Amino acid sequence: MRAQPQAGEGLTSWLCAYARLNDVTWRQMLSAVGLHRSRGDMKHIGWAGYLHTHEIDTLAAATAVDADSLHAMTLHRFQPLGITAARRPTHTDYGMLTTPARPTRYCPQCLDENDGRWQLAWLLGWTFACTRHKRLLADTCPRCGRPPMRPAPLTDVVPDLRVCTQSGGRHGRTVCGADLRSKKRGPAASPAALAAQHTINTLSAGDTTAFSLYDQHTANPAHVLADLRALARDVATSYAAPVHRPGKRSIDTRIDRVADAFTTAVQTLSAPDITRAATIIRTTSAPAPALVSARLLRAVDTGSSHPLVAAAELAALDADLPIADVLRYRTCTPHPAIPRRPEATLTTLTRRLPTLLWAPWVTYILGDGHDSPDAQRMLACAVAHVGTTAPTAVIATMLGNTARDSLDVHIALRSLATCPDRSAVGVRIVELADHLAAIPAVIDYHRRRRLDYTDLLADRCSGTPIAFDALRCLAFEHVSGVPRVRAPWYRETPTFARKCHATAASDALQDPALLASIEGHLRRQGVDDEPISAVPALLDCRVHQG
Structure with missing residues (x-):
């Protein structure tokens, strides 16, 4: 038969x-x-x-x-x-x-x-x-x-x-x-789970239109299903208790948990944008026992093969991440991402950044009244975090900071995370980092920080010794991007600090004779292809040279 x-x-x-x-x-x-x-x-x-x-x-x-x-x-x-x-x-x-x-x-x-x-x-x-x-x-x-x-x-x-x-x-x-x-009839599936299963069945038949995060001209069912599995796996791992074995994942495979994981994955990848997708993940993962650090490592691991999934997971972690990780993975922007060439990015940024970030950009990022040397030093390190994976101490050292300065930078970065407009500040920092990476290098600050400034303005000696030393300290900061307190002539006294402040307010460095002397010093050091200073413009992305 x-x-x-x-x-x-x-x-x-x-x-x-x-x-x-x-x-x-x-x-x-x-x-x-x-x-x-x-x-x-x-x-x-x-x-x-x-x-x-x-x-x-x-x-x-x-x-x-x-x-x-x-x-x-x-x-x-x-x-x-x-x-x-x-x-x-x-x-x-x-x-x-x-x-x-x-x-x-x-x-x-x-x-x-x-x-x-x-x-x-x-x-x-x-x-x-x-x-x-x-x-x-x-x-x-x-x-x-x-x-x-x-x-x-x-x-x-x-x-x-x-x-x-x-x-x-x-x-x-x-x-x-x-x-x-x-067998006793299984538990009734929730409307959300049934809708997710129906969407998956439609996707298996070749229809990807439900997943608006993807470009419908290039999306294919295999790609979307792979992303669904990756996201569902991460969600299911978050529900499970932590595993204390290196490299091992604990995944709750009960059918109700699997249904919840795939339902969340379908809803997330059907969202109109990454921000909405992150909200869905954050809502469903709120009761999960997994630590934020574990979820971050999982998102980074997933990002190697599933960048869109990683973007949604990283955006969902934005509010819980330290500011350094917010900048590394761009979670404050509409398009979070895993750094692809972190070493090359770090080298590029540290060569194009002074130790003290340019005052106009400090005002643009933090607002008026925040352009202190500490804020300038901290923001320069913050910009160098974007798209890189190096620790804060390493970045601070590469930007010419001392060990004590690195500790201050770390503390300042932590305080930046508590500011009311943290997301807007983060977006402006990422904007500057992307701009620096996109334009040709005008000044190599890595080289400037290593020049010998002993004879800077030696041919322009005039006035009292304290006034002349204050002028040379300002010129040192202006040319090298390093704080004036690191200049050979700086004196750790309140009187000298006041004199430096008064000299800076007088625009003494705009004297053509002084500028000519600085240019001559740079030429003697082998720097004949760069201006004295250059600040990226805030609005039209041109470079103002001086």
């Missing part, structure tokens, strides 16, 4: 139904259709992944089922969606959150209605609900509590997938036999 395959049925399910209809064992069934050629065929059932040409020929001849229908009952059908269909189950990627686990989910009501036929889609990790019966799928036997289907049926038993096929005895010659159709 012939058993016709049902729509969406898997090959193993169909062959088991065929054997049950004819009351033959699994070994006899495989031999009859030409699939039992070696001892491992019954154990590995590699043809469930894909069929060889000779297997299709013998199977079609024995069952009178056409080749296309046979192909449609194997996992090869889902290969365009990113599923890896291999001949060994352990090498097959089923799309689970924990690979290479093989899902054994089922809908009891479907099994009751179709006489124990298993849908092939139930093998996919992103199938967690039955949209027809509006229930979450079951994944355990009601009697033994184990997965209800063995990797392969027992060889000398008539297979019956209406019941649990796990071994019932020590010797594996009997099965558990619990009726899976009589």
Whole structure:
């Protein structure tokens, strides 16, 4: 007697139904259709992944089922969606959150209605609900509590997938036999979970229009499904308790948690923009026990293969991150990102940044009244954090700060995180970093910080010694970008500090004779291709030279 395959049925399910209809064992069934050629065929059932040409020929001849229908009952059908269909189950990627686990989910009501036929889609990790019966799928036997289907049926038993096929005895010659159709109806799926499952089913059919974060001209189902799995995996990991083993993830694989994880992933990637997507992640992850640092590391790890997912996860962490990480990953902007070339970026920024950030940019970033040397030093380090991964102490040292200055910078950066308009300040800092990376270098401050300034303005000696030393200190700061307190002539006295302040207010450095002397000093040091100073313009991105 012939058993016709049902729509969406898997090959193993169909062959088991065929054997049950004819009351033959699994070994006899495989031999009859030409699939039992070696001892491992019954154990590995590699043809469930894909069929060889000779297997299709013998199977079609024995069952009178056409080749296309046979192909449609194997996992090869889902290969365009990113599923890896291999001949060994352990090498097959089923799309689970924990690979290479093989899902054994089922809908009891479907099994009751179709006489124990298993849908092939139930093998996919992103199938967690039955949209027809509006229930979450079951994944355990009601009697033994184990997965209800063995990797392969027992060889000398008539297979019956209406019941649990796990071994019932020590010797594996009997099965558990619990009726899976009589399992208590699974919990009702929430409207959100059903909507997510329907969206995933539509995506599997090739429709990506529900995912507005993607460019519909270039988006493909395999790419979107890979991102959904990555985000759902991170969400499921956040729900689980922390694992104290390096490199190990703890993922809650209960069906309700899997449904919640994929529902969050679908809602996130269906959001109109990254900001809205981040809000969804932040809302659903609020009760999660995972630490912020662990979630940040997870987002960075995910970003290597799934940049869009990482952008949403990083944006969701923005309010909880220290200011250094906010700048590193640009979480204050509409497009967070993992640094791609952090070492090269750091080298570029530290060469183009003075130790003290330009006063006009300090006012632009923080507002009036904040252009103190401490603020200038802190903001220069903040700009150098954008798109880099180096610690604050390393950045401060590369910008010419002392160890004591580095500590002050670290404290100042922490206080920046508490300012009322932190996001706006962060956006302006990132704007300056991007601008510096995009324009040609006008001054190499890395070189300027290492010049010998002993003879600076030595040919312009005039006035009292304290006045002349104050002028040379201002010229040192103006040319090198390093604080005047590091100049060779600086005196640690209140009187000298007041004299420096008064000299700066008098615009003494605008004297053409002084500027000519400074240019001569730079030429003697081998710097003949740069202006004395250059400040990136705030509005039109041109460089004002002086």
